[in-house]
Amino acid sequence: MEKVYTIKEVREQVKAWKKEGLSVGLVPTMGYLHEGHASLIQKAVEQNDKVVVSVFLNPTQFGPTEDLEAYPRDFEADCKLCESIGAALVFHPEPSEMYASDFCTWVDMDVLSKTLCGKSRPIHFRGVCTVVSKLFNIVTPDRAYFGQKDAQQLAIIRRMVRDLNMDIEIVGCPIVREEDGLAKSSRNTYLNEEERKAALILSKSVALGKKMVADGETSATVVKEAMIKKIESEPMAKIDYVEAVDGLSMQPVEEIKAPALVAMAVYIGKTRLIDNFIVEE
Structure with missing residues (x-):
């Protein structure tokens, strides 16, 4: 497995692979990889001849009061994980490599980015769309892999x-x-x-909502109220949002039916965690 730090190196390697007729998968990450990331890399390895994992803690998706400086980092452990699964290349640029000092071009989105996490993190998805667009332009992958935990991000991408x-x-x-x-x-x-x-209250409320929908409850208000009551039973939990939205448009729905997304963001102490479930056909 190769580690590269510049856009030029990535492009040269990907061009060489494509000349050989090889398919390329991309897994964009912010580093400090865990089993969730590993599942994305594994899927990419299964479906492509070569896999690039980007490890880039993107500063443009963090607000001024958010946890950019505190965000955990362990690049060597990240590389070991990538290599053990079968990634061919890890791209680990510095912010100065990705953003020129006079950078002023953004990829922004209306509608989908205004609900859920977009309400309390107004610049977040502009940063996400911009960096992902840049990575797509740099790596030119055939496929790119994202997790359902960040369901709004997946829909936006x-x-x-x-x-x-x-x-x-x-x-x-x-x-x-x-x-x-x-x-x-x-x-x-x-x-x-x-x-x-205390953080288990998120997955417990997700399980409650899923069961209610599986048992035939379709009222978004009824499901949300039950989930909110569950979360509020945990004294350490502070709700940012619990919402039911259309899975494609990210707009609120009154009736929960496919394709719907029921998502939440909850603070446990100072830590903001997210969870969700998707209602499919």
């Missing part, structure tokens, strides 16, 4: 690819959870022992 006519297949992969149900996240490392136990 799919819409961006459609709207901008990008010749890339976007592959969504299921949420990977700890044995006790907590969705895998790099931010889980922020939790102390007491907070870690």
Whole structure:
């Protein structure tokens, strides 16, 4: 497995692969990789001849009061994980490599980015769309892989690819959870022992909502109220949002039916965690 740090190196390697007729998969990450990322890399390895994993903590998707400086980092561990699964190349640029000092061009989106996480993180998805577009232009992959845990991000990337006519297949992969149900996240490392136990309220409320829908409940209000009541039973939890939206447009729905997304963001102490479930046919 090769480690590269410049755009020029990535482009030269990918061009060489494509001259050989090889397919290329991309897994964009911010590093501090866990089993959730591993599942994306594994899927990419299964479906492509060569896999590029980008490890780039993108500063443009963090607001001024968010956790950019505190975000966990372990590049050597990331590389070991990538190599063990079969990635061919890890791209680990500095911010100055990705953003010139006078950078002023952005990829932004209306509608889909205004709900859910977009409400409390107004610049977040502009940063996501911009960096993902740059990675797509740099790597020119055949397929790119994103997790369902960031369901709004996945929907936004799919819409961006459609709207901008990008010749890339976007592959969504299921949420990977700890044995006790907590969705895998790099931010889980922020939790102390007491907070870690309290954080299980997210997956418990997801399980409650899923069961209600499976049992035939279609009222978004009824399902949300039950999930909110469940979360509020945990004293350490503070709700950012619990919403039911259309899975394609990210707009609120009154009736939960496919394709719907029921998503939440909850603070446990100072740590903001997300979880969700998707209602399919």
